[in-house]
Amino acid sequence: MRRTKAEAAETRAAILAAAEQMFFEKGVSNSRLEDIATAAGVTRGAVHWHFANKTDLFLELYSAVQLPRINMLDLEQANEKGCDPLAFIEAAALNWLDLLSKDQQRQRMLTILLRTNFTGELERVQVAVDALDAEQTQTLTEMFEKAASLKLLDQQWSARSAALALKWLMKGACWEWLLTGQKYELAEAALGMKTLIASFRKL
Incomplete structure (x- = not known):
């Protein structure tokens, strides 16, 4: 057996x-x-x-290499160690960029996602992708709400606008990096991401 x-x-x-x-x-x-x-x-x-x-096969592949999840439990554990939400978000984002730059399987799967038209029999894949995207946006928003409650978030940003801005920058940088044949270093995207997160912090 x-x-x-x-x-x-x-x-x-x-x-x-x-x-x-x-x-x-x-x-x-x-x-x-x-x-x-x-x-x-x-x-x-x-x-x-x-x-x-084929849809079930693709979903199995996708579930194995989903984007790293940032969750509230990790944030609570970080808070216990004296890490503020904005520092935690920055560390998680940098870790994601570093992981993508080194993980060829993740690069292939994300490239497949970008190239694929998820219609017909593949609509269930798009539903799964959209669900994960919505979950991550909500989690990021909650983290920025935590930062706001601690008086760390600059008033020019709402929790949701900060979450969306960070998500758009990260996705845009990674998508372009993959679709243009990795013509630049993701470290450049990391610098832009750090600059954006610095603008979130109340001076």
Whole structure:
């Protein structure tokens, strides 16, 4: 039984690896399950045993390399160590940029997301992406609200406007970096992000 489970796990991993590479090279809409099966060295039946369709396969890949989550529990733990919300947000954002610059799998998956038209059978992927985006915006807003309650947030910013500005800068910088073939260093985006966060802080 253990061997069977191990073999199933290996097959699933092979399918996911083949799908990721094919989605990156050919695009999601141009990738057929038959081709993914061939690339993975398995039968189409094996692919269908693990995944009902291409959408389920893509969602599995996406869930494995989602954007790092900033959550309120982490912030509360940081507060206990004397870290203010704005410093925590800056550290988390810098960590995300550093992670993206080094993680090629994450780079491939985000590039696939940017290239894909999520209509028809792939609408469920867009729903998942939108849900994560909304969750992160809400979490960032709550963090900036915490900063405001501590008299740290400059009055020119509302909690929501600060959250949106930071999100737009981060996403825009990362998306352009990926779509233009990484023609500049993400450290440049980090400098811009630091400048923006400095404007959030009340002097």
